[in-house]
Amino acid sequence: MYRIGELAKTCGINTDTLRFYEKHGLLAPSKRTVSGYRVYSADDAARLQFILRAKAVGFSLSEIADLLSIELDKANWxxxxxxxxxxxxxxxxxxxxxxxxxxxxxxxxxxxxxxxxxxxxxxxxxxxxxxxxxxxxxxxxxxxxxxxxxxxxxxxxxxx
Amino acid sequence: MYRIGELAKTCGINTDTLRFYEKHGLLAPSKRTVSGYRVYSADDAARLQFILRAKAVGFSLSEIADLLSIELDKANWxxxxxxxxxxxxxxxxxxxxxxxxxxxxxxxxxxxxxxxxxxxxxxxxxxxxxxxxxxxxxxxxxxxxxxxxxxxxxxxxxxx
DNA sequence: CTTGACCTTGGATTAAACTCCAAGGTTTAT
DNA sequence: ATAAACCTTGGAGTTTAATCCAAGGTCAAG
Structure with missing residues (x-):
């Protein structure tokens, strides 16, 4: 379980980038604390890794979103x-x-x-x-x- | 010898993109007609090919400019x-x-x-x-x- | 000698992907 | 119990790489 700052640091990105990805439907933390802090699970972290690798390899965020969107609506695919x-x-x-x-x-x-x-x-x-x-x-x-x-x-x- | 429209068409890009590259020092036509039309030589076209390939491969325009800038000032390198x-x-x-x-x-x-x-x-x-x-x-x-x-x-x- | 397809410039607009800021709430260590 | 280091949101600003627009000049064909 990571808070936004930890996850950002270990992945070498900005916390704002994580919030940006969330706003654009790429990665939402699976939990929040009572006070509203984002809490990322190991799965969330793995998902982020995937996003970062795909990005490093030249895919746009919307292409990555395409790949990941399947998941949101599994039953219909x-x-x-x-x-x-x-x-x-x-x-x-x-x-x-x-x-x-x-x-x-x-x-x-x-x-x-x-x-x-x-x-x-x-x-x-x-x-x-x-x-x-x-x-x-x-x-x-x-x-x-x-x-x-x-x-x-x-x-x-x-x-x- | 190509005019801007021809070169753009054969390379599958926009004329505005060519003017943009010129403004940013990546590719200037080696000639102009009396009336001011841009005239690109075969060498210019080849240079454009290089730019497009480098771009396709993930380099930013400024990185490409770095590579090409050497040429502008050969004697000092x-x-x-x-x-x-x-x-x-x-x-x-x-x-x-x-x-x-x-x-x-x-x-x-x-x-x-x-x-x-x-x-x-x-x-x-x-x-x-x-x-x-x-x-x-x-x-x-x-x-x-x-x-x-x-x-x-x-x-x-x-x-x- | 005019119509249509080109071209010129400068400046505005767009889109993607961040990145920063302000005003405020939360946690933790001393 | 208070400072320092976190976190929240919404919204504004930045960078990169185009792309579009307006107002006008050029040129070949009919």
Whole structure:
């Protein structure tokens, strides 16, 4: 059992954020003290964890609310509804992962192509690659480099 | 060479968004017509692609601006500065991928555990799992299921 | 030479997701 | 029994990222 301040602290968020989530139907404390203080159970805390993870992963609060809303009105949902919705989100997550992987590869290539040395970046290929977003060019450059010499670029051996 | 409307259309965004990005230093057209119309080059378009990809992947406009700002003032940046910044973003991307993978696994387990049948979701394990976010419980359930019988749940054989 | 589809600017408005504030009630430690 | 540290509500303010609007300029087609 946590009071709002404790829960907020352990989750690294603001108490106002918790009240905000409550107002928007994402998470209500399962109890109140006689004096009206919010009291959160372990289940409430777990639910918050889910919300925070979903948020960290790029879902909007209303999307998260969609996922959680099922619960409010269980009897009126069929298993198929639930599965459809979850599978839908699952697809979105997979697509997001794929997009992130593409972005990661681009950045990796940019990083690998640059020596990281103290020279001015004025003619640095990393910038040219970013500028034109022409990753294939960087890939060719890097590929050549790998075949002829070594993989990790060294100080002073920069393509800048 | 594109005018603002064309570029916006091909990229699936609003012309106002392009003007907004310009105002905030993310993307300026490399030319203007005599009459003041914006004219975007292929490089400008590529830069926009980069911005849109970075955005899709969860970076804020100011983070993207950071990455792109290097370019505005090339001579005053060393290769090491550039590499540091890119490696920094790279780490963020990797962490985001890891978080997404964890989320994906949770959703996958939830999906696998539910039959998707027409029965009421009133007692559906998918909901219980979401509620408590107790994925390990679902994992155990699913594991047992897999060992004893079959992997893909069938209509009418739901743990609801 | 005008109609319709473009474009310009500056400023207002929106939506999401907080974050802060004021005025007051509650708890706990000394 | 009183200060410090909590909590309550309602409402206002902030930030980010657009999106919309008004008043007017440009341009190709008929």
């Amino acid at each position: 069929a298993c198929s509804d639930v599965k459809t919705m979850v599978d839908d989100k699952l697809l979105q997550v997979k697509q997001r992962i794929a997009e992130l992987e593409r972005f990661r590869r681009s950045l990796q290539i940019l990083s690998d192509t640059c020596c990281g040395g103290p020279a001015s970046a004025e003619h640095c290929s990393i910038l040219q690659a970013l500028e034109s977003c022409d990753v294939s060019r960087s890939e060719r450059l890097l590929d050549k480099e790998t075949h002829t010499h070594h993989h990790a670029p060294v100080q002073g051996d920069c393509k800048c | 060393a290769c090491s500065d550039v590499k540091t910044m890119v490696d920094d973003k790279l780490l963020q991307v990797k962490q985001r991928i890891a978080e997404l993978e964890r989320f994906r696994r949770s959703l996958q387990i939830l999906s696998d555990t539910c039959c998707g049948g027409p029965a009421s979701a009133e007692h559906c394990s998918i909901l219980q799992a979401l509620e408590s976010c107790d994925v390990s419980r679902s994992e155990r359930l699913l594991d047992k299921e897999t060992h004893t019988h079959h992997h893909a749940p069938v209509q009418g054989d739901c743990k609801c």
